[in-house]
Amino acid sequence: xxxxxxxxxxxxxxPVIALIFLVQMSMVKELFxxxxxxxxxKGAFYTKVFHPPLGFNI
Amino acid sequence: MEWPKDLPxxxxxQWYFYGVATxxxxxxxxxxxxxxxxxxxxxxxxxVASLGLGNVGMFLLAHHSMMSYLGWMCGFVLFVLSLRKRRxxxxxxxxxxxxxxxxxxxxxxxxxxxxxxxxxxxxxxPVVIVVFNDIAxxxxxxxxxxxxxxxxxxxxxxxxxxxxxxLTILAAPFIARAMQTQTWLTCxxxxxxxxxxxxxxxDADPLFRMTTVxxxxxxxxxxxxxxxxxxxxxRAVNAVP
Numbered sequence: 001x002x003x004x005x006x007x008x009x010x011x012x013x014x015p016v017i018a019l020i021f022l023v024q025m026s027m028v029k030e031l032f033x034x035x036x037x038x039x040x041x042k043g044a045f046y047t048k049v050f051h052p053p054l055g056f057n058i
Numbered sequence: 059m060e061w062p063k064d065l066p067x068x069x070x071x072q073w074y075f076y077g078v079a080t081x082x083x084x085x086x087x088x089x090x091x092x093x094x095x096x097x098x099x100x101x102x103x104x105x106v107a108s109l110g111l112g113n114v115g116m117f118l119l120a121h122h123s124m125m126s127y128l129g130w131m132c133g134f135v136l137f138v139l140s141l142r143k144r145r146x147x148x149x150x151x152x153x154x155x156x157x158x159x160x161x162x163x164x165x166x167x168x169x170x171x172x173x174x175x176x177x178x179x180x181x182x183x184p185v186v187i188v189v190f191n192d193i194a195x196x197x198x199x200x201x202x203x204x205x206x207x208x209x210x211x212x213x214x215x216x217x218x219x220x221x222x223x224x225l226t227i228l229a230a231p232f233i234a235r236a237m238q239t240q241t242w243l244t245c246x247x248x249x250x251x252x253x254x255x256x257x258x259x260x261d262a263d264p265l266f267r268m269t270t271v272x273x274x275x276x277x278x279x280x281x282x283x284x285x286x287x288x289x290x291x292x293r294a295v296n297a298v299p
Contacts, residue, residue, distance in 0.1 A: 009178060012258065013247035016174050016181065021080075024167040028159060032072050035155035 065149065066140045071133065072156045078129040079160045083168040085122045087175060091247075092119060177263075179243040186237075187230055194229075195222035238266040 008015045118125050141149055173180035199218025207214040237243050245260035 009182060010242070013174055013178065016178060017171050020167055020170050020174070024163055027163050028076055031159040031163065032069075032156070035152060035159060 065142060065145065067136060068140075068152070071137055071140065072152075074133050074136065075130070075156050076160050076164075078126060078133060079164050081118070081129065082122075082126040083164050084171065085119060085126065087168075087171060089119055089122055091175075175247045177244050177246050179237050179240075182243060183234060183237055186233055187226060190229055190233070191222050191226045194225040195219060198222055198225070 008019050137149075137153055170181060195214075195218040198221025199213070199215045202221065203215030203217045205216040206212060207216050207219055241260065241262065242258060244262060244266050245258040248258060
């Protein structure tokens with residue numbers, strides 16, 4: 001893994017930016033999935049903090 | 059999940075907004091490169107051609123802000139069209155989540171990209187420092203760790219935290235010294251974008267050249283700065299009611 005990272009670095013600026021882009025995409029993918037999953041957390045403290053008077057969860 | 063499957067264009071909307079945000083943030087860098095490339099070439103045509111973008115790419119870049127705005131507006135219209143009764147709260151919640159995620163991830167990664175374009179060292183050095191700090195914290199905690207640091211992560215210790223802090227402060231100048239001699243790390247990205255695997259050559263920035271500075275010079279510089287800074291004017295401005 002370290003070797004491949006070093007190789008990408010040696011290839012220049014564009015491959016490093018492409019690597020950052022890939023990592024960023026995988027992060028976004030996970031977070032989108034997590035955003036959908038949060039619906040399962042009914043009664044979680046932050047839903048109550050944001051909507052105390054409304055009486056429903058996000 | 060049942061709900062997202064019932065909602066139209068649910069995933070499409072998320073990735074669409076991500077795409078628009080990516081175009082906005084990365085387009086800014088390309089635009090800046092384009093400006094520098096055009097300025098550095100004798101004729102504007104050759105500068106533009108060196109970027110390797112097609113006509114569509116050039117049009118999008120030339121109208122970058124407007125295209126980003128229109129892109130977001132189209133997404134918003136798509137979102138409004140996708141609204142379904144009794145699911146407004148969920149859909150607006152997901153809309154907000156999508157924007158927060160995109161902002162959180164893209165803001166930091168666009169800063170990374172800006173650093174990389176100024177020279178790989180500005181990306182690699184912080185990464186190496188963080189890796190070094192983590193390893194040092196593990197080793198210090200393993201050998202001399204006694205006092206727990208935080209409940210959420212019970213294996214972390216104060217000894218590891220402080221030891222890693224001290225070791226990183228001590229090691230950072232040596233790591234920086236080793237890296238600043240490598241031109242492939244210190245050179246900024248060339249103005250043209252076709253740079254796969256090519257060796258980047260540049261004149262070393264004065265920042266990366268070793269210079270001897272005496273304590274007297276530092277004191278002189280400090281007094282010069284204090285002389286140049288218009289403290290009296292600041293006081294005068296403050297005095298005006």
